[in-house]
Amino acid sequence: MNPMREIRLEKVTVNMGVGEAGPRLENAKKIMELVTGKKVVITKTHKRSTFGVAKGRPIGVKTTLRGHEALEFLKKVLQAVDNKLDASVFDVNGNFSFGIKEYIHIPGMKYDPDLGIMGMDITVTLERPGFRVKKRKIRRSEIGKNHKIKPKEAMEWAKRTLGVEIEG
Numbered sequence: 001m002n003p004m005r006e007i008r009l010e011k012v013t014v015n016m017g018v019g020e021a022g023p024r025l026e027n028a029k030k031i032m033e034l035v036t037g038k039k040v041v042i043t044k045t046h047k048r049s050t051f052g053v054a055k056g057r058p059i060g061v062k063t064t065l066r067g068h069e070a071l072e073f074l075k076k077v078l079q080a081v082d083n084k085l086d087a088s089v090f091d092v093n094g095n096f097s098f099g100i101k102e103y104i105h106i107p108g109m110k111y112d113p114d115l116g117i118m119g120m121d122i123t124v125t126l127e128r129p130g131f132r133v134k135k136r137k138i139r140r141s142e143i144g145k146n147h148k149i150k151p152k153e154a155m156e157w158a159k160r161t162l163g164v165e166i167e168g
Contacts, residue, residue: 003129004129005128005147006128007127007128007149007154008126008127008128008129009070009071009074009124009126009127010126010131011064011065011066011125012065012066012070012074012122012123013062013063013065013123013125014035014062014063014064014065014073014121014122014123015043015061015062015120015121015122016028016032016060016120016121017043018059018061019060020058021057024116025059027114028061028118029061030115031103031118032061032062032120034103035106035120036065036073037069038063038065040062040063041061042058042060042061043058043059043061043062044056044059045057045059071161074124076106076107076108077106078162079106079107080100080105080106081105083164083165084165084166085164085165085166085167086166086167086168087167090151090155091151092151093148093149094126094148094153094154094157095124095149095154096124096158097123098121098122099120099121099122100120101119102118102119103117103119103120126149126157130143130147131143
Protein backbone atom coordinates (compact mmCIF):
# COMPACT_ATOMS: atom_id res chain seq x y z
CA MET A 1 0.00 0.00 0.00
CA ASN A 2 1.12 3.53 -0.75
CA PRO A 3 2.40 5.11 2.52
CA MET A 4 0.80 8.45 1.56
CA ARG A 5 -2.63 6.78 1.56
CA GLU A 6 -2.30 5.46 5.13
CA ILE A 7 -4.87 6.88 7.54
CA ARG A 8 -3.66 7.98 10.97
CA LEU A 9 -5.15 9.49 14.09
CA GLU A 10 -4.51 13.24 14.24
CA LYS A 11 -6.24 14.07 17.52
CA VAL A 12 -9.00 13.25 19.96
CA THR A 13 -10.92 16.22 21.37
CA VAL A 14 -12.95 15.72 24.55
CA ASN A 15 -15.62 18.34 25.30
CA MET A 16 -18.02 18.89 28.19
CA GLY A 17 -20.67 21.58 27.84
CA VAL A 18 -22.04 22.87 31.13
CA GLY A 19 -23.92 26.01 30.11
CA GLU A 20 -22.81 28.37 32.86
CA ALA A 21 -19.89 29.29 35.11
CA GLY A 22 -19.82 28.30 38.76
CA PRO A 23 -19.63 25.04 40.68
CA ARG A 24 -20.84 22.87 37.76
CA LEU A 25 -18.02 24.22 35.57
CA GLU A 26 -15.46 23.52 38.31
CA ASN A 27 -16.82 19.98 38.71
CA ALA A 28 -16.63 19.46 34.93
CA LYS A 29 -13.02 20.66 35.02
CA LYS A 30 -12.15 18.15 37.77
CA ILE A 31 -13.91 15.30 35.96
CA MET A 32 -12.13 16.10 32.68
CA GLU A 33 -8.72 16.18 34.38
CA LEU A 34 -9.55 12.90 36.13
CA VAL A 35 -10.65 11.17 32.92
CA THR A 36 -7.95 12.44 30.52
CA GLY A 37 -5.06 13.21 32.87
CA LYS A 38 -4.48 16.44 30.92
CA LYS A 39 -4.86 20.14 31.61
CA VAL A 40 -8.22 21.47 30.43
CA VAL A 41 -9.18 24.64 28.59
CA ILE A 42 -12.32 26.57 29.50
CA THR A 43 -14.52 27.23 26.45
CA LYS A 44 -16.35 30.54 26.17
CA THR A 45 -19.27 31.88 24.17
CA HIS A 46 -18.31 33.54 20.90
CA LYS A 47 -21.23 35.84 20.26
CA ARG A 48 -24.49 36.83 21.81
CA SER A 49 -26.91 34.04 21.07
CA THR A 50 -30.67 33.70 21.03
CA PHE A 51 -30.40 32.18 24.50
CA GLY A 52 -29.30 35.57 25.88
CA VAL A 53 -25.82 34.46 26.98
CA ALA A 54 -23.33 37.32 26.78
CA LYS A 55 -20.12 37.07 24.75
CA GLY A 56 -17.03 35.70 26.53
CA ARG A 57 -18.88 33.79 29.26
CA PRO A 58 -17.45 30.38 30.25
CA ILE A 59 -19.79 27.54 29.25
CA GLY A 60 -17.69 24.36 29.20
CA VAL A 61 -14.31 22.63 29.19
CA LYS A 62 -12.31 20.77 26.57
CA THR A 63 -8.97 19.08 26.08
CA THR A 64 -7.09 17.65 23.11
CA LEU A 65 -5.09 14.43 23.10
CA ARG A 66 -2.58 13.49 20.39
CA GLY A 67 -0.32 10.61 19.52
CA HIS A 68 -0.13 7.36 21.46
CA GLU A 69 -2.07 8.62 24.49
CA ALA A 70 -4.95 9.67 22.21
CA LEU A 71 -5.19 6.14 20.81
CA GLU A 72 -5.07 4.57 24.29
CA PHE A 73 -7.74 6.99 25.57
CA LEU A 74 -9.93 6.28 22.54
CA LYS A 75 -9.75 2.52 23.08
CA LYS A 76 -10.70 3.04 26.74
CA VAL A 77 -13.72 5.31 26.09
CA LEU A 78 -15.02 3.13 23.27
CA GLN A 79 -15.58 0.43 25.89
CA ALA A 80 -18.10 2.80 27.50
CA VAL A 81 -20.23 2.50 24.35
CA ASP A 82 -19.61 -1.29 24.06
CA ASN A 83 -17.22 -0.82 21.10
CA LYS A 84 -20.18 0.00 18.84
CA LEU A 85 -20.64 3.08 16.69
CA ASP A 86 -23.46 4.02 14.37
CA ALA A 87 -22.58 4.72 10.73
CA SER A 88 -24.22 8.15 11.08
CA VAL A 89 -21.49 9.38 13.49
CA PHE A 90 -19.00 9.59 10.58
CA ASP A 91 -18.93 12.89 8.69
CA VAL A 92 -18.04 13.56 5.02
CA ASN A 93 -14.37 14.14 5.92
CA GLY A 94 -14.03 10.78 7.66
CA ASN A 95 -13.98 12.19 11.20
CA PHE A 96 -16.36 10.84 13.80
CA SER A 97 -17.90 11.89 17.11
CA PHE A 98 -19.79 10.11 19.83
CA GLY A 99 -21.06 10.90 23.29
CA ILE A 100 -20.79 9.26 26.68
CA LYS A 101 -23.82 9.87 28.90
CA GLU A 102 -21.99 9.50 32.21
CA TYR A 103 -18.27 9.53 32.95
CA ILE A 104 -18.64 6.54 35.30
CA HIS A 105 -19.28 4.32 32.25
CA ILE A 106 -15.58 4.66 31.34
CA PRO A 107 -13.63 1.66 32.72
CA GLY A 108 -11.63 2.52 35.82
CA MET A 109 -13.68 5.61 36.77
CA LYS A 110 -15.33 5.71 40.17
CA TYR A 111 -18.35 7.80 41.11
CA ASP A 112 -17.55 10.85 43.24
CA PRO A 113 -20.67 12.28 44.94
CA ASP A 114 -19.04 15.73 45.22
CA LEU A 115 -18.67 15.95 41.41
CA GLY A 116 -22.02 14.54 40.33
CA ILE A 117 -22.81 12.87 37.02
CA MET A 118 -21.77 14.47 33.73
CA GLY A 119 -21.34 13.23 30.18
CA MET A 120 -18.93 14.24 27.45
CA ASP A 121 -18.51 14.39 23.69
CA ILE A 122 -15.52 12.77 22.01
CA THR A 123 -14.47 13.89 18.54
CA VAL A 124 -11.89 11.92 16.56
CA THR A 125 -10.01 13.65 13.74
CA LEU A 126 -8.26 11.49 11.16
CA GLU A 127 -5.64 12.52 8.60
CA ARG A 128 -3.28 11.25 5.94
CA PRO A 129 0.33 12.27 5.32
CA GLY A 130 0.24 15.49 3.31
CA PHE A 131 -2.72 17.04 5.17
CA ARG A 132 -0.29 19.67 6.47
CA VAL A 133 -0.80 21.64 3.22
CA LYS A 134 -4.19 22.86 4.44
CA LYS A 135 -2.76 24.20 7.73
CA ARG A 136 0.63 25.64 6.83
CA LYS A 137 1.15 29.39 6.81
CA ILE A 138 2.97 29.81 3.49
CA ARG A 139 1.44 28.45 0.25
CA ARG A 140 -1.63 27.02 1.92
CA SER A 141 -3.53 24.70 -0.38
CA GLU A 142 -6.55 22.41 -0.62
CA ILE A 143 -6.42 18.66 -0.11
CA GLY A 144 -6.95 16.83 -3.39
CA LYS A 145 -10.31 15.15 -3.94
CA ASN A 146 -8.80 11.65 -4.12
CA HIS A 147 -6.62 12.23 -1.04
CA LYS A 148 -9.50 13.18 1.28
CA ILE A 149 -10.71 10.53 3.70
CA LYS A 150 -14.12 9.16 2.82
CA PRO A 151 -16.54 7.88 5.49
CA LYS A 152 -16.19 4.25 4.28
CA GLU A 153 -12.38 4.45 4.63
CA ALA A 154 -12.73 5.92 8.13
CA MET A 155 -15.12 3.11 9.10
CA GLU A 156 -12.62 0.51 7.86
CA TRP A 157 -9.83 2.23 9.82
CA ALA A 158 -11.97 2.23 12.99
CA LYS A 159 -12.79 -1.49 12.57
CA ARG A 160 -9.16 -2.45 11.91
CA THR A 161 -7.40 -0.18 14.44
CA LEU A 162 -9.90 0.13 17.26
CA GLY A 163 -11.88 -3.10 16.88
CA VAL A 164 -15.14 -1.18 16.64
CA GLU A 165 -18.37 -2.68 15.38
CA ILE A 166 -20.28 -0.34 13.05
CA GLU A 167 -24.06 -0.54 12.91
CA GLY A 168 -26.43 0.85 10.33
